[in-house]
Amino acid sequence: MNALAAAPVTEAGASEARALAFLADLSQTLAVSLDLRETIDEAVVRIADFMQAEAASLFLLNDDGSALECRVCYGPVDLTGMRIEIGQGVVGRSVAENRALISANAQVDDRVDRAADEASGFVTRSLVCVPLATARGPIGALEVVNKRDGSVFGPADAEILRLVAAPTALAINNARMAHELIEQVRLKREFALARRLQKSLLPKRRRDAFPVLGVNLPAHEISGDFYDYFDLPDGRVGFFVGDVSGKGLDAALLMVRAASLLRWIGKDGTPPAEWLARANDDLCRTALDGRFVCALVGQCERDGGNVHFAGAGFPPALLHRDEGFTEYPSGGPPLGILPGIPFEPHALELGDGTLYCFSDGVTDVRDAARRTIGEQGVRELVTRHAGSSSGPRLRAMLGELKRMRLVDDTTLLLVERPSSRGHEVLLERRFPARPQAMRELRAALRGALDGAGIESGLRDRLVLAVDEACCNIIRHAYGDACAGDIDVRVLSEGNQFEFRLLDTAPVVDPACVKPKPLGEERAGGLGVALIDAVMDEWSLQARPDGRGNRLVMRKRVEARNQSGDDNE
Amino acid sequence: MNAMDVESADGSALIRLRGEVDLSWSQQVRGAVLDALGKHPRVGVELSEVSYIDSSGIAALVEGLQKARTQGRGFALVAVSDAVRSVLELARLDRVFPIVADAGAIPDVTGTPAWKP
Numbered sequence: 215m216n217a218l219a220a221a222p223v224t225e226a227g228a229s230e231a232r233a234l235a236f237l238a239d240l241s242q243t244l245a246v247s248l249d250l251r252e253t254i255d256e257a258v259v260r261i262a263d264f265m266q267a268e269a270a271s272l273f274l275l276n277d278d279g280s281a282l283e284c285r286v287c288y289g290p291v292d293l294t295g296m297r298i299e300i301g302q303g304v305v306g307r308s309v310a311e312n313r314a315l316i317s318a319n320a321q322v323d324d325r326v327d328r329a330a331d332e333a334s335g336f337v338t339r340s341l342v343c344v345p346l347a348t349a350r351g352p353i354g355a356l357e358v359v360n361k362r363d364g365s366v367f368g369p370a371d372a373e374i375l376r377l378v379a380a381p382t383a384l385a386i387n388n389a390r391m392a393h394e395l396i397e398q399v400r401l402k403r404e405f406a407l408a409r410r411l412q413k414s415l416l417p418k419r420r421r422d423a424f425p426v427l428g429v430n431l432p433a434h435e436i437s438g439d440f441y442d443y444f445d446l447p448d449g450r451v452g453f454f455v456g457d458v459s460g461k462g463l464d465a466a467l468l469m470v471r472a473a474s475l476l477r478w479i480g481k482d483g484t485p486p487a488e489w490l491a492r493a494n495d496d497l498c499r500t501a502l503d504g505r506f507v508c509a510l511v512g513q514c515e516r517d518g519g520n521v522h523f524a525g526a527g528f529p530p531a532l533l534h535r536d537e538g539f540t541e542y543p544s545g546g547p548p549l550g551i552l553p554g555i556p557f558e559p560h561a562l563e564l565g566d567g568t569l570y571c572f573s574d575g576v577t578d579v580r581d582a583a584r585r586t587i588g589e590q591g592v593r594e595l596v597t598r599h600a601g602s603s604s605g606p607r608l609r610a611m612l613g614e615l616k617r618m619r620l621v622d623d624t625t626l627l628l629v630e631r632p633s634s635r636g637h638e639v640l641l642e643r644r645f646p647a648r649p650q651a652m653r654e655l656r657a658a659l660r661g662a663l664d665g666a667g668i669e670s671g672l673r674d675r676l677v678l679a680v681d682e683a684c685c686n687i688i689r690h691a692y693g694d695a696c697a698g699d700i701d702v703r704v705l706s707e708g709n710q711f712e713f714r715l716l717d718t719a720p721v722v723d724p725a726c727v728k729p730k731p732l733g734e735e736r737a738g739g740l741g742v743a744l745i746d747a748v749m750d751e752w753s754l755q756a757r758p759d760g761r762g763n764r765l766v767m768r769k770r771v772e773a774r775n776q777s778g779d780d781n782e
Numbered sequence: 783m784n785a786m787d788v789e790s791a792d793g794s795a796l797i798r799l800r801g802e803v804d805l806s807w808s809q810q811v812r813g814a815v816l817d818a819l820g821k822h823p824r825v826g827v828e829l830s831e832v833s834y835i836d837s838s839g840i841a842a843l844v845e846g847l848q849k850a851r852t853q854g855r856g857f858a859l860v861a862v863s864d865a866v867r868s869v870l871e872l873a874r875l876d877r878v879f880p881i882v883a884d885a886g887a888i889p890d891v892t893g894t895p896a897w898k899p
Contacts, residue, residue: 649806656802656834671868674834678869681836685805733874740837740873747872 233374236264240378244385254386258286258356261378265371267358269336273298273305274346274354274386282309282354289359291334303327308343309352314372317341340366344376346383353383408436408466415473417442419605423632425518426453427604429612430625431575436466439573439623440473446483451516454480455627456509457528457573459548465505472497472507472549486511486524490546490557494526497550506548510571514564518631521569524559529574531560534596535567568604568630570596575624576615587618601642601703602662603633609665610641637707640666647688647698647717655702656681662704666711668771676769679748680713682741683765686727691719691763711769713749718762724754786814794824796860796885800831803839812842819849824856826888829866840873847879847892856889858882 240257247253254272262270269289273282282305284296301310304325308315317323320338331338341359345352356379361367409432416430426443438458446452454476458469472493479492489511497507510531512523523531525544533540545558562569576592587595595614599607608626615624641662645651656677663673684700692698701716729746730739745752745767752767784801795818803811818825827843829835843859850857858880862870870876880889 649804652804652806652836653802674865674868675872678834678836678872681804685836685838688805732872733878740840744837744869744872 229370233264233377236260237377237381241381244381247385250385250389254382255286257382259288261356261375261382262288262358264378265342265358265375266362268360268362270356270358272346272354272356272382273309275309275352282306285354291330291336293330296330298327304341304343305355305357308355308357309345312345312347312352314342314344314376316367316369316372318366318368339364342367342372342375344372344379346379346386348383348387353387356382405436405463408463412437412440412466412469415440415442415470417444424451425514425516425632426451426627426629427608428453428455428625428627429608430623431612431616432623433575434461434623436463437623438465438469439575439625440469441625441627442473442477443627444477444481446481446513448483449516450483450513452480452483452511452513453627453629454509454511455528455571455573455625456507457575457623457625458507459505464503468502468505468507472509476509476511480511483513485559486513486522487545487557487559490524490526490549491555494546494549494555494557495553498553502550506550508544508548508574510544512629514629518564518629520561521564521629522559522561523569524557526557529572529576532570532572532592532596533562533564533567534570534600535565537597537600539593539596564629564631566631568596568628571627571629573623573625575622576626598643598658602640603638604628604630606638606640606662606665606706610661613661613664637705638666640704640706640711642701642703644699644701645684647684647692647700647719649685649688652681652684655684655700659702659704666706672771675748676711676713679745679767680715682744683713683715683752683767686741687715687717687719687763687765691717691722693719709771711771713767713769715765716757716762721756721760722754722763727754786811788814788818790818790822793822794826794856794885794888795822796826796828798828798831802834803832803842804834804836805838808836808838808842811839812845815842815846816849819846819853819855819857822855824888824890825850826858826860826882826885828860828885830861830863832863833865835866835869837873840869840875843879844875850892854891857892858888860885860888 240260244253244257258270258272269291271284271288271293272286274285276283281300282298284293287293298306300306304315304317307325315325317326318340320326320341326338339360341357343355343357346354346356356375358375419427428441428443430437430439430441432439438461439456441455443451443453456472456476458465458472475493475496480489484492490509506527508527510523510525510528512521514521525531526546527548528544530541530543533542542560545560546555572592595611599610602610608628611626641658643658645655659677659680660673663676668676680702687700698718703714705712727742729743732743732747749767749769752765754763754765757764784807787798789796789798797814797818799811815825815827825846827846847857860882861884862881867876870879880892882888
C-alpha cells in the first residue's frame, strides 16, 4: 500500500469515527427525550450541521398514509406543511421505493420537483433523501439539501444519513405508540366514568317490602339498557325498563336522556299509555340519527296487586303464575320513530304470579353451542328458579346468564307481591336421588350461595356438605331401590343459613348416623364427618307422617357481601 | 366434563382425572387406581384439572394409598388442584397423602406418613 492511497483511508476512518460519535449522541438525545417535538426539531438542525447541508427537512406520512407532509424544516426556505404525494419527487419516491435516493445534479434531474425552488428562489443543487424505516414500513423521510462547501452528495453521505435516520424513526415510532397507549388508557377511563354515571341512574335495591326489583348487566363497558322504580304520590309504585338501539357512547347518552325523560313524565302517576305517548313525542322532536328507544312502563300497587303497563317495541312481558306463562306483547312501536302514535295498555291482577320484563339481551344470550336461548330458554330459566325469593332468584338467574355468552346488554325486572316472610328462599328444587343428578344440584347450590354473597371458599365447603348429605341419602336411605327424589331448600335469615333435605326413603335411625374422626385413613364414613366439620349443627329426623327423612343443617355466615347494588 | 386416562411408562402409571369426581363415577376411579397398583410399582393420580371431589372420590384415593403401603408400591397425588386440596385439608388428609408436583417425583415405596393426627 503506498502513501497516496493511505491518506483517504485515514480520512474515511476519521469521518467514520465522527459519524459514530454523532450517531451515539443523537440516539441518546432521542431516547431520553421527554418532548419529542422539540427534540426532533433540534435533531434536524444537528443533522443538517453534521451533514454540512444548507437545508434539511423531515417528512411524515399523514394518518391515512396517502401523502407526506413536511413536519420539521431547517434552512433558508420554510417547507413546513408542504404536501408531497407518495411517489412524487425525490422524497415521495424514496418512501415509495423504501430506499435512499441521491441527486448529484438536481437542476437536470427529472426526479426533482422544482416547484418549491421556483416559488422561493432557492436553488437546489444536490440532495440526499432516505426513508424513515420501521418494521412496518417507512413512516416518512429525511432529506438534506446542498452541501455548504458546494460539493455534491455521494453514496457515503446517503449511507451516513441512513444511519442517522434510524434512531429518528425509532424515536418517532415509540412516541406514537406511547401516544396510542395513553389514548387507550384515557378512553378506558372515560368509559369507566360513563359506566359509573349510568349506574348512578339505576335505582338501589329497596330493603323494605317492595314489589319491583331489577338487575342490569352490560355486555360492554357501557350499557344501552336502563330501568327505574319509584314511589308515586298516590302510594303506588311506578317502574320502567328500556333499551336504546345501538352501542357505544352516543347510545349511552341517549340512554341517559330516555331514562331521565321517562322518570320525569312518570313521576306523578301518568297512565302508562299516555306516559309512553308523551315520551315518544318528546323523543321525536329531536333527531336521534336513526336511533330509537324500546321501553316498557307501568304502575302497580305497593302490595303487587293490580298492575297497569304498556310497552313500546319492548319484548313481551311474561307473567308466570300457577306454573304457566302468559305473554303481554308491546302495544306500540319503539319510541322516537313516529310522533302522535297511541300505545295499547295492559292491566292485570298479579295474585301469586310474577311479571317478568326482559330486555332482548336475555333472549339473545348464547348457550354453550352458541345458540340463542330464545323465549323457551327464558321460560326454562324462570321455571328453574321459581322457588326462591325475588332477590336471590333474580341474582341466580343473572348468574346463570353470565355463565353463558352475553352478546347484548341484559336487564331483568320483575313485579310481584313482596314477601312478608322474615327469611329469603335461596333455592327450592327437587332433584332425582341419583348420583348423576348431583352435578346439577351442586351447580344450583353454587349459584344460590353466590347470589347470597357467600365467599367462594365457604361456598365450596357448604356445597360439599350438602352433596355429601345427598350422597348418603342416595346410598344409605334409598339404597339399591334408587327411585325417589330429594327436595332441597336453602333459606337465609340474616346471617343464618338453613339447608333442608327431604326424602321419601325408608326411615333411618338417626343413632346410626355418626361422624367418624377426621384424618383417619378410612375409605368409609368420611361424608358425615365432612358435614359435621362444615356445618354448625345438623339434625336428622323421620318426617312427621313417617314417610321419609328430614335432614336440616345450619350454618352461621359472618362475612357476607351484601351490597345494595345488584348491577355489575 | 369428567374424564380419566391412564399413561404408563418405565414401571409407573399416571392416572389423570378431570372434572368433578363424585359418586357418579368414583367407583370407576377406584377401579382404575387399584388396577394400576396391581400392575405398576409406582402410581400417581394427577388432579390438576379436578374442580370438585367428594368423599367417595377421596375414599378411592385412600384405598389406593392403603393398598400401595401393604403391597410395597409407590403412590402419590400429583399436581393437586386448589379445590381438591381444600377438601383434603377439611378431611385432615392433606398430610397423609404424598403430594408431588409432577409425575417424576412419585416415590418408589409409600412409607408411613411423616405426620399422623
